[in-house]
Amino acid sequence: MADLKIKIGKMLWKNPVTVASGTFGLEYAELFDISQLGAIVTKTITLLPKPGNEPPRLAETEAGLLNSIGLQNPGLENFIKNDLSEYQKFDTNIIVSIAGSSISEFGEVIQELDRQPEIDGYEINISCPNVENEGIAFGTDKGIVHNLISHLRKITNRTIIVKLTPNITFIEEIAISAEKAGADALSLINTVYGMAIDIETRKPKIKNGIAGYSGIGIKPIALQNVYKVAKVVKIPIIGMGGIRNTNDALEFIIAGASAIAVGTQNFVNPLICLEIIQGLEKYLDEQKIQYNDLIGSVR
Numbered sequence: 001m002a003d004l005k006i007k008i009g010k011m012l013w014k015n016p017v018t019v020a021s022g023t024f025g026l027e028y029a030e031l032f033d034i035s036q037l038g039a040i041v042t043k044t045i046t047l048l049p050k051p052g053n054e055p056p057r058l059a060e061t062e063a064g065l066l067n068s069i070g071l072q073n074p075g076l077e078n079f080i081k082n083d084l085s086e087y088q089k090f091d092t093n094i095i096v097s098i099a100g101s102s103i104s105e106f107g108e109v110i111q112e113l114d115r116q117p118e119i120d121g122y123e124i125n126i127s128c129p130n131v132e133n134e135g136i137a138f139g140t141d142k143g144i145v146h147n148l149i150s151h152l153r154k155i156t157n158r159t160i161i162v163k164l165t166p167n168i169t170f171i172e173e174i175a176i177s178a179e180k181a182g183a184d185a186l187s188l189i190n191t192v193y194g195m196a197i198d199i200e201t202r203k204p205k206i207k208n209g210i211a212g213y214s215g216i217g218i219k220p221i222a223l224q225n226v227y228k229v230a231k232v233v234k235i236p237i238i239g240m241g242g243i244r245n246t247n248d249a250l251e252f253i254i255a256g257a258s259a260i261a262v263g264t265q266n267f268v269n270p271l272i273c274l275e276i277i278q279g280l281e282k283y284l285d286e287q288k289i290q291y292n293d294l295i296g297s298v299r
Ligand SMILES: Cc1cc2nc3c(=O)[nH]c(=O)nc-3n(C[C@H](O)[C@H](O)[C@H](O)COP(=O)(O)O)c2cc1C
Pocket: 020, 021, 022, 023, 043, 044, 065, 067, 069, 071, 097, 125, 163, 189, 190, 191, 213, 214, 215, 216, 218, 240, 241, 242, 243, 261, 262, 263, 264, 265
């Protein structure tokens, strides 16, 4: 049977398949053995609890999903008190996704989480606005990304994964900046901006108007971002955006991703990650190729 083990920063994953932040909860444990995943990524956690945006905040479109959840989460203290021990029951890598509104807030969250055992890594969600820079999103400015990741690198030895936004002209600049500042891995992509309108009410289908677009419609966008970034960094990439099956996952790996994450498709088929793990094994056996040789093998 094909060997799917892969190193992401300081973590050893038993296979290259994980879930995208915000699209997966531990209630899935009723449906399958979550320990079979290469890693689990939590919903993004912030220092203080966030109620999220006003509904409606989810809308299906012709080819994907719009969401404007607004980083709803219980806050760091409640997460540690109530949720973390549940994650720690599983025999896989635990990656806590975090966000903050300033560099010091990100640092505070990591400092506290570093005291908790059995967290293997952090995914730094830099799509949130930075209050110290007039609300400009962290992930759109290479200087801010450098300062943020350098600061976090000094605080923790655990694996730092930086999650990039596609809503920018030169994603390569941001990727290089994160790598130089000490990131161990990158994940891409977060959602693309999107919108849908109800023609009867003439109101946007999402209360906030503009939302994050995910699912099959963004796959080509995500894939070209992974392809571009893989050419300019040496650290591993976790690819995501519209992955619905093994073939989609293979496209990301061939484009240069060392691992993949499934997001929106978890809502359609909660067993999809397991199916992809099995599908990758089958493909490698049939093609008689080692997993590592497949990564970035696009011709
Ligand atoms: C309902 C929903 C909630 C999400 N919440 C988060 C989040 O909290 N943090 C984050 O970094 N990304 C979040 N995302 C983005 C996903 O992690 C992923 O980057 C994106 O959906 C693209 O992958 P997909 O097309 O497979 O869904 C969310 C996406 C959806 C659909």
